[in-house]
């Protein structure tokens with residue numbers, strides 16, 4: 001036996017020696033091949049400006065620290081450079097763009113439509129929903145879903161927007177003037193509104209799950225952000241060994257339980273013959289309902305920009321002959337279920353993915369936008385005065401709900417919303433995978449195939465070549481005469497082009513109703529200044545310290561004759 005062992009030993013040592021003597025050259029050969037296959041990428045990348053990095057890991061060390069530190073590092077490191085900045089995150093080449101001419105090439109193109117590989121971290125949550133899907137699947141689903149956000153469908157949501165806005169005001173009134181984080185309230189309110197409008201779940205039948213859902217989404221965003229910025233967590237097998245993977249499973253359970261419940265209930269209602277969810281709340285008197293129906297038919301939508309530069313158009317602005325959702329006035333989930341029943345392009349699993357996508361995209365973005373707006377009103381009291389004056393002109397001392405027509409008259413409030421979205425865009429970065437080389441318009445630069453292009457909305461919106469005094473909150477930046485002289489792609493909080501935000505009009509209308517309702521009932525105060533904001537970009541732009549404000553109940557003034 002001893003003889004067998006001693007005879008084996010030399011054989012195994014010889015095989016080990018052979019294995020390693022072949023392994024290292026093989027790795028070296030593979031590395032040389034890999035570098036050579038990326039030769040063109042390195043050549044083109046060398047011509048692009050950007051901060052110096054270390055060999056192999058590039059600028060990966062800049063990706064350390066808390067979300068706020070990271071955000072600050074990125075903003076500061078980008079300052080010395082113009083509108084094209086290259087960064088190496090290990091082997092990954094990231095190219096940040098902030099010139100509107102370059103951004104137009106990317107966003108208006110039918111070629112550069114694919115999201116960057118990092119969006120795959122969303123997959124366990126959103127599956128292949130509209131945000132991350134590509135190719136024919138994305139195209140057919142976008143065509144199906146976009147009409148459910150048509151203006152005529154949205155107008156029928158106004159009463160539900162009102163109802164939920166009043167509900168959140170009642171909750172905030174109970175805080176009796178204490179300082180609180182308004183994001184929690186805005187977040188819950190936007191989830192409830194989405195459940196009622198897009199999913200057709202009445203607030204009366206909603207329970208704690210809406211709040212739990214909002215909190216779980218917030219924590220999921222933290223995990224996704226962590227994966228985006230810590231490159232060692234990129235490979236699934238490493239991530240799955242970490243404590244974050246276990247946390248993610250628990251959070252996705254909360255999130256998916258709600259979406260599954262919503263679809264199950266809706267399907268049951270369908271099978272019992274209850275269809276269509278564009279309900280009108282009971283507090284509206286029958287004669288008012290008739291008046292509102294008339295108004296919906298006759299309102300001309302002029303002067304409402306829906307959050308993008310005038311002149312920019314996308315599929316939300318076009319009336320297609322097959323606007324099924326708009327014609328039948330079906331809300332989002334009703335339309336998807338009905339289409340599936342009629343054998344259309346969508347399966348049960350795909351419906352779930354789209355519901356998860358709309359619930360995420362439709363909630364966290366709007367919650368951040370409205371929370372920044374309220375914080376800014378609290379800081380800039382003289383601007384709040386002007387918004388309040390406008391609201392008092394429209395409503396006088398009446399506490400009637402807001403109509404669609406009223407939202408058209410909220411011109412100054414709209415300018416303040418746009419300025420909020422300029423300075424604090426809820427989606428501060430948009431990433432695309434570039435499969436083909438791309439010549440930029442701003443200089444003699446070529447983006448290599450295989451790199452990730454990042455549209456740096458936050459930087460673009462603060463360029464002093466476009467916005468004089470860009471760090472100052474100035475709603476007059478959105479006066480029509482100032483907008484007229486600006487590049488269309490200089491203001492893109494909702495992205496632009498074929499992959500622009502499908503909920504843009506929905507978001508703007510909903511925000512107008514919520515924010516006007518809050519400002520009709522309360523004076524907003526903030527003890528912090530904008531310089532004290534500790535911004536962080538956990539997918540969605542937020543404030544590390546929370547959105548702390550105080551509310552003081554106010555009485556609206558009687559309507560005065562408009563100043564001549």
Ligand code: HEM
Nearest residue numbers: 130131361362365366369426427493494495501502503507
């Ligand atoms: C202030 C509120 C909002 C902002 C700032 C915003 C911003 C954006 C941006 C920048 C994108 C492009 C993201 C990318 O390409 O990576 C996007 C996409 C999208 N948004 Fe929004 N959004 C808002 C509200 C909403 C709402 C309310 C909904 C739905 C109810 C929604 C649904 C979507 C969907 C489905 C997409 C993916 C579209 C596609 O790829 O075809 N968003 N949004």
